[in-house]
Amino acid sequence: MLFSWNLPTTDPNSLGGDRDFWYQMVLASDRGVDFGTALATSYGPLYFLTAPSITHPLDVAVAFALWSGFAIACMVALAQTRRSKLGLALIAVLAISAAATPASVVITSTPVLLFCLSLSESLGTLPRWMHRAFPFFSAAFIALLSLNKFSTAGITAAAVVAALLIRQGRERWITFAQFAATGGGLALGLWLLKGQPLLSFPEYVYRSLTVGSGYGGALGIELGDNLWEYIFAGLGVIAIVAVLVKYRPRVGPLTSAIWVILMLVPAWLMLKQGFMRHDSHSAQFFALIACALAVMAYQFGSRLIAALTITFLVTQVAIYGQSFASVDPAPRVAQFGRSLATSFIPSARDARLKEAKAAIRKEARLPDSMVKRVGSSPVYLEPFNGSVPFAYGLNSAIIPTILEYGAYNPELDGVNSRWFADDQTAPAFILRRVSTYTVDKRNPLWDSPDAKLEEICRYGVVESTDGWILLQRRPQSACGPLSQVRSARVAAGESLTVEPQKDALTVVQIHPSVGLAAQLRATLFKPSPLKVRRDDTTYRLPWGDVDAPIVVAGYDYNRGRVVGVPSTIEVSVDADVTIARVPITSPLGS
Numbered sequence: 001m002l003f004s005w006n007l008p009t010t011d012p013n014s015l016g017g018d019r020d021f022w023y024q025m026v027l028a029s030d031r032g033v034d035f036g037t038a039l040a041t042s043y044g045p046l047y048f049l050t051a052p053s054i055t056h057p058l059d060v061a062v063a064f065a066l067w068s069g070f071a072i073a074c075m076v077a078l079a080q081t082r083r084s085k086l087g088l089a090l091i092a093v094l095a096i097s098a099a100a101t102p103a104s105v106v107i108t109s110t111p112v113l114l115f116c117l118s119l120s121e122s123l124g125t126l127p128r129w130m131h132r133a134f135p136f137f138s139a140a141f142i143a144l145l146s147l148n149k150f151s152t153a154g155i156t157a158a159a160v161v162a163a164l165l166i167r168q169g170r171e172r173w174i175t176f177a178q179f180a181a182t183g184g185g186l187a188l189g190l191w192l193l194k195g196q197p198l199l200s201f202p203e204y205v206y207r208s209l210t211v212g213s214g215y216g217g218a219l220g221i222e223l224g225d226n227l228w229e230y231i232f233a234g235l236g237v238i239a240i241v242a243v244l245v246k247y248r249p250r251v252g253p254l255t256s257a258i259w260v261i262l263m264l265v266p267a268w269l270m271l272k273q274g275f276m277r278h279d280s281h282s283a284q285f286f287a288l289i290a291c292a293l294a295v296m297a298y299q300f301g302s303r304l305i306a307a308l309t310i311t312f313l314v315t316q317v318a319i320y321g322q323s324f325a326s327v328d329p330a331p332r333v334a335q336f337g338r339s340l341a342t343s344f345i346p347s348a349r350d351a352r353l354k355e356a357k358a359a360i361r362k363e364a365r366l367p368d369s370m371v372k373r374v375g376s377s378p379v380y381l382e383p384f385n386g387s388v389p390f391a392y393g394l395n396s397a398i399i400p401t402i403l404e405y406g407a408y409n410p411e412l413d414g415v416n417s418r419w420f421a422d423d424q425t426a427p428a429f430i431l432r433r434v435s436t437y438t439v440d441k442r443n444p445l446w447d448s449p450d451a452k453l454e455e456i457c458r459y460g461v462v463e464s465t466d467g468w469i470l471l472q473r474r475p476q477s478a479c480g481p482l483s484q485v486r487s488a489r490v491a492a493g494e495s496l497t498v499e500p501q502k503d504a505l506t507v508v509q510i511h512p513s514v515g516l517a518a519q520l521r522a523t524l525f526k527p528s529p530l531k532v533r534r535d536d537t538t539y540r541l542p543w544g545d546v547d548a549p550i551v552v553a554g555y556d557y558n559r560g561r562v563v564g565v566p567s568t569i570e571v572s573v574d575a576d577v578t579i580a581r582v583p584i585t586s587p588l589g590s
Contacts, residue, residue, distance in 0.1 A: 009060055010051045012390040013356035020386045022051045022144040024402050029194075033398065036200025037269035038425075039401040040407075040415045042059055042211045044204060045148035045194035054352060055147075060343040067110070070141060071098075074113040077130035081120050086298055093294040093313060098285045099332065100317045110145065111156045112288050114138060114294045115266050118159035122166055122249055122259065125299055135164065135175040138405050139183035147190055150208035155269045155452075162262035166249045172451050207415075211401075214408025216272045217527050218542035224244035226278040232315045233275055233282075236289040239308050240267050266448060267292075268524075276526045360391035370431065370463055372468045381449065383438045388431065397427035399451075406440050407448035409544035416451035416514035420458060430459055430471040435559045436537075443532075443539040445557040449548035453479075453582065456505065456551065460590035461560035469558065482507070482549060487578045498552055498579055502563025505582040506553035513574040533570035547582060561586045 003074040012023040025047040028039060043050070048059040049066065075094060079087035098109035103265070113142075121127050121134050123265050131139070138160045146153035153268060163343050164175050167554050244263050248256045267288055274284030290312040297305035342352045364385070372393050378397040389396035400415045419425045438444045445452055458478035459471035490496050500506050512530065514522075522543070523529070534540045534552060551566035561584070570575065 002085045009054050009343055011054050011352055011356050012343075012387040013352075013359060018103055020384055021402055022047070022053065023364050023390060024057065024396070024398050025397055026053050026388045028398050030194035031398075032195055032417075034200050036202075036204035036207070038400065039398070039402070040103060040207045040211065040412050042150040042208045042215075042404050043402075044150060044208070044515045045196055046144060046190065047149070049144065049148040049245050054339070054343045054349050057343050057349075057469055060339070066144070066359040070110070071113065073137070074117050077126055077225075078116060078120060078298075079521065080127040080130075081125040081299055089541050090294055090298045093309060094291055097313060097316060099329075100313075101287050102281050102402075108288070110141070110154050111266065111270075112291045114141060114156040115159045116291050116295055117286060118156075118163040119263065119292060119295055120299070121163040123247065123299060124249075135178040136182050138163075138272065140186055141189040143183045145160075146187055146205075150205075151212050151269075153274065154203070154209075154212065155266050155273075158262045158265035165254060165262070166251045166259055168251075181311060182395040187297055192414075206246040206411075206525060210411055211406070212273075213409060214412065214542075214544045216276055217522065218405075219407040220513070226282065226319075229275070229278060229315075229319065230417050231283050232312070233271065236312055237267070237271070237285065237389055239312075240264070240289055241306060247300065251400065260498075272526060280320045283316045283320040286312050286319065290316055336543050345588070351354050356387075357391040360387055362561045364388050364391065364467075365421065366392055367463075367465055370468060373463065373470065374429050374431070379429040379431055381433075382434055383433060383444045385431070402450070404448040404451060407451065407544075408525060408542060410450075410548065413448045413450045413545070413548060416448045417454045420451055420454040424459070426473060428473050430455065432471065432557070434467050434469065436558075437539075441538075441540050443534075443557075444549075445555070446539065446541060446545065446550045448552050449545055451509070453505075453551065454547055455584075456555050457474070457582075457584065460586055462590075464559070469560070471560075478584050478586040479505070482580050482582050485579045485581055487576055490569075490577050492573050492575075493570060495568045495570045498567045498569055500566065500579055502564070503583060503585070505551055505555055505584050506564055506567075507549035507582060508569055509549055509578040509580065510541070511578070512571070512577040513547055513576070529572065530590075532574075533568075533574035535567055549582075554584065561588050563588065 005559040010019050010022050012026075013019060022467075025041075025043055028035070028049065029045060033039060035041075035410050045451075048056065049063050052060040054062040075091050078094070081088055091117070094113070097112070101109060110252070117134070117139065118128070121131065124135065126285045133213075138156075142153045142157055142160065145156065153370065160179070163180060165174065167175055175519060180331075188198070188201065189392075191204075192198060196204075198281050241260075241264065243262050248254065248260055251259070270288045275282045290309055293305050293309040293312065296302065341348045343349065348430055366388060371394070378395050379389065380397040380399060384403050384405070386396060386403075388394070400419050401412050404416060407416050435444050438447055455471070456564040457477040459473055460478070461469055462472045489495055498508060510532065518528065527543050530541050530543055530546070531538050533539075552569065553566045554562065556562045
């Protein structure tokens, strides 16, 4: 039951964060949005399997039943590999690890369980029923994961392929065919069942890969208090490599080597996508290490591996909850009970939604005049306040990347930019929360830079308060074409003065110089932070936004068009900086 307790149901009760994101996904699904061409996110039409909304009771029931059944099947199969009393200890380790991971069982524990199942299958220790079912079982859940949160499927797939690879002769190709046919057929079937166009499925896969490839470099903030994790991460990598090499299947040198590499891929992806942030997401990486070592210790009766398992389990819990109170069943049982009540008892659900609306209104304090002006027209909320329309009954517009800071590279930025440029998709209004920073100390004016420039050109401020700005779409763009003024080579830490021009936006394009060693580090682990200092404030600029035009004069995120003043720009690495102008006819304050 610990697994189901760690699958939260959600309501639109927060301004920002995961619930804000999930609320937008609910809207997209309810409206029949094409997840292949209209959205650019790693979440698919089965998003609700990660965080089912209390507004959709059937989704809640499906999610709870599916993942509970999957978890039980995995744990029973793993515990039966030796049929010993230590099976209870293995289940306890897996359960504690799942409870000590952020978000939900689907995001973290499902890939870990599939990895452990693949590991046991590779060692030939699964019970006969799971051995026979493995190609179909793993394919079915990778298909479900791929339409839920695509990255979780990618993390797991390599381990499953490794387990199938070591089968002998004809059996290998038969099981590969079973795996591919089951996974591909189920994924396409579910895609069509959710009302998605068949021809948009390849675009969904491509865009999901694009999001995943840019994620690591965009969200790599370092928290100084968490730098101690590097020691344990290094030990974890050494431990998992050593154990996999020692206990690798003896099926020939080449095949064994390929098996080790494929089994290390999930650990590497968890290292890049989970550990890199050095917040509670680090627990995802240590969950995989602890659970994999637990399976090996259980199978081979190794006290040394068992000691390592406990070490990494304690590390994981310390990262997420700072104590074992984070896996206390009592609050999780209470959460589970509340989820059931608010999902399936109409009066409880209505009360929770009413409470959520009241809480959002109290915090947001959106002026009545703005609500009245927007009316039923589509309105986009930025930087990340997507739950406000729910509280005020507004018609929320859904940007392709769901949130602008989710545009991790030029391609995703371009998808957003085209959305704003197209009269058919662009919202009539933009509600902007007065803000100095967005996620990871980024400049809100520089999130999805090309899209933000499109916003500036096509929307003007029509109303503002201390907390909110309302922008309305103009009949046509107020901007002319971008033209370069000059370029300069700027050493790391050196300041460059940027002169403004009347009736123009001043933008800079930063082209960092990155050596081979830095590129290799970014590929294997993560890039060093790219910081841009504008006047007296330093911001993080995602590596995917290099070369994009970022506005430094002529416009203020919280005020609209302003008189340009000279700015100083400083970059944390050696870079070529290009200064350019965009002529604009928008009056000041718009």
